[in-house]
Amino acid sequence: MPNPTPQEQMRVNPDFTYLNHASIGPLPKKSYDIIQGGFKLQMEEGERKIDYPAIEDLWGLLRNNGASLVGGDKAGIAITANTASGLHIVAEGLSSKYIQGSNIIIPDNEFVTNSYTWQQIANKYNIELRILPTVNGFVGIDIWEKQIDENTVLVSLSHVQSGNGFLYNLKEITDIAHSKGSLIVVDGIQGLGAVPFNAKKLDIDFIAAAAYKWMLGPLGKGLFYTKPEHIDLLDSILVGWFSTPNFRELYHQPFVPWEDARIYQQSMIDPTLNGFNASLETLLRWGVSETYFHIIHLQDYLINLISEIDGFTISSSLEKNERSGIVKINHKESESIVRYLETLQITVSYRAGGIRISPHRYNTKEDIDNLVEGIKSWVRKN
Template identity: 30%
Template sequence: MDNERKKDPLSAYREEFPITKRFVYLDHAGVAPISRRVESVLMRFIGEALEEAMFKYGVWMSRVDEIRKKCAMLIASEPEEIAFVKNTSHGLSIVAEGIEWRRGDNLILYEKEFPSNIYPWINLRRKGVELRFVPSRNGRIHIADIKRLMDSRTRLVTISSVQFSNGFRINLGELGELCKRRNVLFCVDAIQSLGVIPMNVKEFQIDFLSADGHKWLLAPEGTGIFYCRKGLEEKLNPPLIGWKSVRREFDYDRIDFDLKTDALRFEEGSLNLLGIFALGAAVDLLLEVGIDAVEKKVLELGDLIIEEAERRGFLVNTPKSRDERAGIVSLSGEFDPVWVKDNLREMGIMVNVRGGALRVSPHFYNTCEEIEFFFKSLERLVKYS
């Protein structure tokens, strides 16, 4: 074990993930396991709520403030640009329903996006908004295609930083620069990249970003972050309004509809403290490891997956270039991916199927030995299927 840790300094963090003792978990693009420190924070809050309740409220709110700062560090924003939301769909819907659309406006999105980044926009057709779909070019998105779809009535481009199916990673910097030049709002679904590759909303000129915590952030389902660039908050009409939307939120006897002027206006009611504290512990772990170190390890594991897949004659559907992928590698071959996935799970290996292919998505605590074990198991299944 000591020799292994000398080779891979991140291997010590495997102790944070008890799931590694029983399973090979390679589905962080789906629902990730939580760490021991997330469990510890959850149990602490439950104990406090059980034994102290509102006596701890001030402490809890201070913790929320600190976690907001950590989440801002993760994407290089200001804390007041961050709102806690239920999930990615929640954040994207804030944008979709908050913009004052005019009949004849249009927005641009990728034709093969995850449904969370399609349905909120389809719902705008009732307002006379046109949807313009970017075609898939062998699993890639060409920014030139996005540029061609833009005109004077284009209000917004919405895109996933990494595509859920084949793992294609778009150049956010180039796309952000295009949107800036054309005075088009830029919205990013970051759920398949946040926690595994660096994110800088200022550098990429992102206006809105949404991401749930249950994938690469290694937090439980049900809590995420929504980023709204400073200066745009008051241009979004909050689709949900509640007692926390206003400045004087604790003055219950006074009705004064004076909305907050930062992203906190989108936190309309009582917060999911359990989820936020868990998210905070998960973000702490990632910041401790370092996102650059996480990216390096995950890309190395991706290199190994691609190498082993090609050596066995499987088709790799994910771009091989490191700057065009993050944590997802998609592969297919002369096998039924659903049957293989189900049988791998029986063997204690968790992968998934998307786009008719096997999707493998390791995180920083996974090992080369686990990748090799996965391929030996896959090879055995394919041979006898």
């Protein structure tokens, strides 16, 4: 029997055209079934069928799949709740390095999760938050070179800019940061699952990402990666039941933490873990590189069609090494167009003054045709 196609593995309402994975990605059918079954079991039988050895095996599978997705060592993978929880592992974990005169650097168009995290840290520890200006939606390499200095503790940026889809060359920025003794943390939520990533080759120190966008995972789950050698560098500010290999001992005892990133584990005993693992397995079977090429192919098809309609421009970079799963088109009435498309059951987003379109592996040219016909319909009415 042939393997099911990506379209067969998803169950998006066939009446919808869903091109909004940069917002929330639908769950694969298998992931949904597993999560639903797990909560049904909890509803009907409580703890009676919780299998702790099987749960521990699941952690191993999840961390293996997470390591494959980020291109890093399994020892550096922890399952978290979302992007913010991963960023805060780093933010508070580096508190001993926040001394007078030190600074943290972010671009000026970061999504608020990344921005708020470092605003809070800068205020709490009375250090400088250096916010770099963007031109055409990104910070140029010359600005990074000028602004990262020997007092920079950390550089934090999104791999993919959520408003326009710009894909940063992380290796260039990481090399600059490391040459000055700085660390780098990446908000990976708009890249992981849609853009090939290799933490080892990029020499990334930390990456944090929620599961519910391009990873097609459940809400309330995420991945965190650290270089294994940095685990001793980070003070662990939030530990709990599963932060130790002795988690089966339920009452007071000396705290002996895991020696790897499992010390940061959060919420490790609920049905969404199985669903998240099923989503990662689905992505890895599709292949992230193959998924990326499919998305770019759909974008090229869209761009050719949009170029024939007066009043629309492409504001995302079309340079080969700067493209991601997101493409943004601009029109003076972008917000009205997005609202109109929703009445036609075509889902995209209004972001940063434009129409943000974010297809995935299971989307087809027919979905793009529906979108373009919806836009043409708006033009005819206006």
